Amino acid sequence: MSETFFSPCPRSLESFLVDELKRFGASDIETVHGGVQYKGDWLLAWRTNLESRIATRVLWRVGMTRYRSEDEVYKLAYATTWAKWFSPEQTIRVYVTAIKSPLKSLNFTTLKVKDGLCDHFRTVVGKRPSVDTEAPDMRIHAFLTEDMCTLYLDTSGEPLYKRGFKPAKVEAPLKENLAAGILRLSGWQPGESLLDPMCGSGTFLVEAAQMTLNIAPGLGRGFAFEKFRNFDAGEYRRLHTSLLNQRLPVRSLPVFGADIDPYQIAATEENLAAAGLLEQVELVVNDVLDLEPPTAEGTWVSNPPYGVRLSTGDELAEWYPKLGDVLKRRFAGWNCYFLTADTQLAKLIGLRASKKTPLMNGDLDCRLYEYKMLAGSAREVFK
Incomplete structure (x- = not known):
């Protein structure tokens, strides 16, 4: 019916x-x-x-x-x-x-x-x-x-961006379905290198790892429809088991995260562990301005700190041009995406955005800026 x-x-x-x-x-x-x-x-x-x-x-x-x-x-x-x-x-x-x-x-x-x-x-x-x-x-x-x-x-109960496993929370959170959509907007494909150099609680990293390993996002949570009178528990169990069986074997993934704050890396580790993905993602404590690319090419996604939430306007005005220099000098061959509510990023980063997509991050009116860096030589290691 x-x-x-x-x-x-x-x-x-x-x-x-x-x-x-x-x-x-x-x-x-x-x-x-x-x-x-x-x-x-x-x-x-x-x-x-x-x-x-x-x-x-x-x-x-x-x-x-x-x-x-x-x-x-x-x-x-x-x-x-x-x-x-x-x-x-x-x-x-x-x-x-x-x-x-x-x-x-x-x-x-x-x-x-x-x-x-x-x-x-x-x-x-x-x-x-x-x-x-x-x-x-x-x-x-x-x-x-x-x-x-x-x-x-x-039929859902808790909103679906609550995947059911994320114990560690940080300031300036990013909803999981928005993160998944940004990955889609970036054109990133499972198996390709992905880097979030300001990873916060690791939302991009968890979504990318689950997508690569074909892990359905709702497998670890319950739903309101399970309490409906017309709920067919046996049929639902068969669907759930089928999706469990479609998961790919766990392996190391080209998914990388970094953050200058050890607390943020600890939060990311906690969330990856809760999702059963801690060993699949490589993490480092490092300032984004000192970071080397982990591979010759890939996709950079980040939700950087901006004045509404974390930093002062003066600090960011000094920081954005330095960030642009890092992209030009070290990340040739990478496609870079920044979600921000701060229009100063686009003005001060020193790069011309090839695309900007309007998005809402909670109540914040944001833009996703795309910067495609021309290919060149890559650094050797992820440091």
């Missing part, structure tokens, strides 16, 4: 999500700004949760109507057959987002969706679920346009 799903994703990465969904077997794919709508069966929903590196969630459409008032939103929530899919013993949380909605208060609309859902349960089974704003069993999403209200039941 075909169902309708919607997966939000980081802006500018929609085409990569479409590529994934086609590979998973989705049909009737429609792209919108910041996400993709598509159709398929529950196996598709499971696969997307387990295998997508770009999607933020997999939302299952369970109700839709035209509306003009909060009462009509309430009626849709009341008429939706929630009790078929989960029990009143499971906790809920309602989220409402809107574009050009005539309704004046999203908080009040959220309350009406919750009331409709709870009244549905009272009518059908005589009791209502309770709200848990921290770790709900079921997340309900309402999306309002100018005249349409759509209800979704979240």
